[in-house]
Amino acid sequence: MVRSGLxxxxxxxxxxxxxxxxxxxxxxxxxxxxxxxxRLTGARFDxxxxxxxxxxxxxxxxxxxxxxxxxxxxxxxxxxxxxxxDRLTRISLGMEHPEHGPLRVDFVDQRxxxxxxxxxxxxxxxxxxxxxxxxxxxxxRDPLDAGFDDARFFAALARRNTGIKRALLDQTxxxxxxxxxxxxxxxxxxxxxxQPTGELSRPRARTLLAQVRxxxxxxxxxxxxxxxxxxxxxxxxxxxxxxxxxxxxxxxxPCPRCGRPIVRxxxxxxxxxxxxxxxxxxxxx
DNA sequence: AAGTAATCCTGATCGC
DNA sequence: TGCGATCAGGATTACT
Numbered sequence: 001m002v003r004s005g006l007x008x009x010x011x012x013x014x015x016x017x018x019x020x021x022x023x024x025x026x027x028x029x030x031x032x033x034x035x036x037x038x039r040l041t042g043a044r045f046d047x048x049x050x051x052x053x054x055x056x057x058x059x060x061x062x063x064x065x066x067x068x069x070x071x072x073x074x075x076x077x078x079x080x081x082x083x084x085x086d087r088l089t090r091i092s093l094g095m096e097h098p099e100h101g102p103l104r105v106d107f108v109d110q111r112x113x114x115x116x117x118x119x120x121x122x123x124x125x126x127x128x129x130x131x132x133x134x135x136x137x138x139x140x141r142d143p144l145d146a147g148f149d150d151a152r153f154f155a156a157l158a159r160r161n162t163g164i165k166r167a168l169l170d171q172t173x174x175x176x177x178x179x180x181x182x183x184x185x186x187x188x189x190x191x192x193x194x195q196p197t198g199e200l201s202r203p204r205a206r207t208l209l210a211q212v213r214x215x216x217x218x219x220x221x222x223x224x225x226x227x228x229x230x231x232x233x234x235x236x237x238x239x240x241x242x243x244x245x246x247x248x249x250x251x252x253x254p255c256p257r258c259g260r261p262i263v264r265x266x267x268x269x270x271x272x273x274x275x276x277x278x279x280x281x282x283x284x285x
Numbered sequence: 286a287a288g289t290a291a292t293c294c295t296g297a298t299c300g301c
Numbered sequence: 302t303g304c305g306a307t308c309a310g311g312a313t314t315a316c317t
Contacts, residue, residue: 024294028312053311053312069311069312070311071294071310071311071312072309072310073294073295073296073310074311088295088296110294110295110296110297111295111296111310111311112293112294112295113294113295113310113311113312114311160287160288161287161288162287162288166288166289169311171311171312178310178311179310179311180310268289268290269290269291269292269310270309270310270311271309
């Protein structure tokens, strides 16, 4: 959704100025901020791309891209030049678009888990002829990608010796799924978060993948509208999430399906929300 | 080698 | 009113 909102604003636009307010937001840029500014200033952007939670904007005529990761709290805001900046703005790009004129792209991030970087584009191992930033090369395709290979994913699950939620969150296996999406898809599929992948039947795995696609698709559809109001949000928390969460954050509330209170457990240093009646560990028969 | 735990990071919120 | 403790989870790292 961020990508589609950003595309009309930045594609074909040139970077006129770069301001870095907090160098920690350049954690993934492997050189000083002066280098980031030098390489970005004057660059002309091609169309933004995405893989999993990584977004990048290729730089025209160079085998490089501006890589953006939003972390948990990151946002990309489109602003008129001169508009007040959000207090938590870490990096600000002054843009010049050939048709729309001047525009500002602000990278806002509270917790600084997100980042911007200039990175080299390298051949994508899984897509012949395509390129991705070097730091994105190990990220798998996401399940909404037409090239996502279902059979291969199921085979990888069967081969693995771990819990299903761990696998869903492993971006080298399947990308784009965060903690919220994982809990929601597992709830919809009636699968316990720690169900061993090797003991998940093929039909249940199919159900799960279908639900993952549904959840991701809904989120994209609701968040990814237009770019009308200078405000291009992005975070996963608006729209869809505010009113249609069945499990995530619902601990203590009745399961929408069976009425049993949703439980929250610590898992992988984060919360896991599930219904203890609908989502049980199952041994393969 | 594969699986897992620890780590980073700060603003909002809560309790006292 | 102020202060400290608590909480949130992406991806990488450092282990076992």
